[in-house]
Amino acid sequence: MKLNAAGQSRLATTGRQNHDDPGLTLAYVQLVTVYRIRGYALPSGESTDIYADGDRWTTDPVPGAELVAEGWLLPGLADMHTHPGAGSPGEPFTDSLLRKDLDKHVDAGVTVIRAPGLAGEPPGWFGVDPDTPRAFHAGPWIAQFGQFFDGWGRRANHAEMPAIAAAQAARTGWAKIIADWGPDDEPVPETVLRDIVTAVHEAGGRIAVHSQQAAGGTAAVAAGVDSLEHGMCLDPELLAQMAAQGTALTPTLTVITGSLELARLREDSPRKEWYVGGASAHPALVAAAAEAGVTLLAGTDSRPHGTIAAEIRALAAAGVPADVALGAASWTARDYLGIPGLVDGAPADAVVYDSDPRADLSVLDKPRAVILRGHPARRRKR
Numbered sequence: 001m002k003l004n005a006a007g008q009s010r011l012a013t014t015g016r017q018n019h020d021d022p023g024l025t026l027a028y029v030q031l032v033t034v035y036r037i038r039g040y041a042l043p044s045g046e047s048t049d050i051y052a053d054g055d056r057w058t059t060d061p062v063p064g065a066e067l068v069a070e071g072w073l074l075p076g077l078a079d080m081h082t083h084p085g086a087g088s089p090g091e092p093f094t095d096s097l098l099r100k101d102l103d104k105h106v107d108a109g110v111t112v113i114r115a116p117g118l119a120g121e122p123p124g125w126f127g128v129d130p131d132t133p134r135a136f137h138a139g140p141w142i143a144q145f146g147q148f149f150d151g152w153g154r155r156a157n158h159a160e161m162p163a164i165a166a167a168q169a170a171r172t173g174w175a176k177i178i179a180d181w182g183p184d185d186e187p188v189p190e191t192v193l194r195d196i197v198t199a200v201h202e203a204g205g206r207i208a209v210h211s212q213q214a215a216g217g218t219a220a221v222a223a224g225v226d227s228l229e230h231g232m233c234l235d236p237e238l239l240a241q242m243a244a245q246g247t248a249l250t251p252t253l254t255v256i257t258g259s260l261e262l263a264r265l266r267e268d269s270p271r272k273e274w275y276v277g278g279a280s281a282h283p284a285l286v287a288a289a290a291e292a293g294v295t296l297l298a299g300t301d302s303r304p305h306g307t308i309a310a311e312i313r314a315l316a317a318a319g320v321p322a323d324v325a326l327g328a329a330s331w332t333a334r335d336y337l338g339i340p341g342l343v344d345g346a347p348a349d350a351v352v353y354d355s356d357p358r359a360d361l362s363v364l365d366k367p368r369a370v371i372l373r374g375h376p377a378r379r380r381k382r
């Protein structure tokens with residue numbers, strides 16, 4: 001039984017039979033604060049007044065609910081490509097670092113993450129702890145022998161990959177394949193990627209594929225993978241096919257272009273030519289992907305954590321419309337994960353800003369409040 005109560009609380013009363021005396025019912029009364037946010041909800045911009053009834057939004061007014069913040073409301077930010085819990089590539093996974101990394105995501109307004117690859121098995125609280133973001137993950141990366149970072153992920157031959165990926169996707173909903181690695185490495189063949197896609201989909205999951213080589217990207221798109229991660233060096237001619245078949249692109253733009261200056265200083269080599277060429281072309285590729293109607297997802301990939309605002313601004317600077325760039329890190333990303341936004345019955349996440357972030361993306365650095373699972377996880381004091 002739930003009763004609306006005067007003041008700031010809702011009374012939640014639960015009854016339990018007393019086994020010694022079945023006639024006696026013990027009542028446990030718990031006071032639960034109901035939180036409220038108000039303002040203009042994106043993407044529609046409609047005036048919205050919404051209440052967190054536990055971990056669900058409701059537009060039914062709750063008398064005495066505490067108004068946490070007013071302003072421009074988003075259903076929280078999403079970092080769709082992040083690997084919390086481990087340091088530099090190859091370093092081990094620890095629960096304490098995982099919590100620190102996730103705290104930084106929440107500071108940035110992130111209420112859901114997707115980890116396409118983790119350095120270890122996450123603890124039971126990952127994705128459900130009330131003070132950390134919701135989480136989707138693909139377990140350890142699956143790579144070919146001799147490729148990817150030493151110490152991270154698992155290696156498999158081509159024949160084993162579909163079953164390993166399907167088993168992972170059955171466990172956590174996602175699997176992640178490293179389709180290509182260095183410029184001299186052979187990518188996973190298209191036929192193998194097709195078998196992986198079939199096996200993962202039969203298991204009811206989705207497959208994310210790392211690609212930074214033209215051949216690997218071509219094979220991944222032909223195989224119909226669910227999301228292409230990075231997509232550096234992808235043939236722009238394939239963007240229309242991606243849009244048509246629903247292959248999303250997570251371009252990780254800041255991390256790819258962030259290494260460009262250093263790469264330009266290196267001695268000439270095929271490796272330098274590959275990286276400088278691919279990274280230089282990446283912003284234009286991302287803008288073309290948005291133009292072609294490809295679902296863009298924002299992801300930060302590397303450390304430090306909590307930098308999703310910079311990725312949104314990088315997408316916009318590349319030529320992606322501001323609302324599309326924001327959606328890639330919020331409502332579009334949540335929709336892709338099957339989580340509705342600021343509507344009745346949706347999981348109660350939000351981030352509130354003082355002004356419209358579509359007009360000025362710098363406001364993303366100063367969230368007024370972050371609501372996570374129906375409670376204020378962060379509140380800015382003035």
Ligand SMILES: [Zn+2]
Pocket residue numbers: 081083116117301
């Ligand atoms: Zn990554």
